[in-house]
Amino acid sequence: MAESYPITQMTIEGQTFDVIEPYKEGDVLSANEASQLNQVFRENIGNNIRKQVKDLLATAADHAAIQAAVSTYAEAYEFGIRAGGGGRRDPIRSEAITIAVGIVRDKIKSTGRKLTDYSLKQITDLARGLIDGGKRPDIWEMAKDRVEQAKSAAKEVADDLDSLIAELQPAEKAA
Numbered sequence: 533m534a535e536s537y538p539i540t541q542m543t544i545e546g547q548t549f550d551v552i553e554p555y556k557e558g559d560v561l562s563a564n565e566a567s568q569l570n571q572v573f574r575e576n577i578g579n580n581i582r583k584q585v586k587d588l589l590a591t592a593a594d595h596a597a598i599q600a601a602v603s604t605y606a607e608a609y610e611f612g613i614r615a616g617g618g619g620r621r622d623p624i625r626s627e628a629i630t631i632a633v634g635i636v637r638d639k640i641k642s643t644g645r646k647l648t649d650y651s652l653k654q655i656t657d658l659a660r661g662l663i664d665g666g667k668r669p670d671i672w673e674m675a676k677d678r679v680e681q682a683k684s685a686a687k688e689v690a691d692d693l694d695s696l697i698a699e700l701q702p703a704e705k706a707a
Contacts, residue, residue: 573609581605584626590689591682593630600633600659601626603652623682625663628675632659632668 537552561569581602588598604626636658640647647655662668 573611576611577602577606577609580609584623587682587686591678591685596634596637597630600630600656604629604633604656607653607656623679624672624675627678628663628671629656629659631671631674631678632662635659635662635671 537554539550540553541548542551543549584601584605585598588601633655636655637647640650640655663671
């Protein structure tokens with residue numbers, strides 16, 4: 533006897549159709565299903581954090597700092613939870629985590645150990661431990677300063693672009 537699945541409706545080309553919902557909590561995924569789910573996960577992470585990465589790149593943040601921000605977001609991400617996108621996260625907390633991750637990585641390296649011996653989750657958890665509970669207010673102050681510097685730099689760039697765009701002549705349209 534074939535398994536019975538819940539039915540839901542979807543619209544295709546303006547027409548409503550019944551479709552099964554074959555997945556439920558606790559199901560074991562096939563390799564293809566896991567691959568597809570991981571692809572959608574990566575796409576969602578990219579879409580949600582793209583603006584934050586763009587902003588960090590504009591401030592000349594190093595790759596490790598941006599990686600820390602992406603990793604932090606990815607570890608906290610849950611499907612179906614509307615968090616308002618990557619650009620709406622608390623930029624000071626994100627920067628504080630980035631700074632703390634850098635401190636943890638530097639400490640690991642200074643002890644002669646390899647970063648590759650530790651998972652990203654272990655490093656991020658240690659970093660969160662540094663900033664949570666008000667243990668290191670200096671990290672929070674540094675993060676606040678960096679975010680303000682980034683905002684200031686972005687405003688300067690925007691102001692420079694305003695004057696350049698004002699001088700720019702529209703291109704002629706091709707026939």
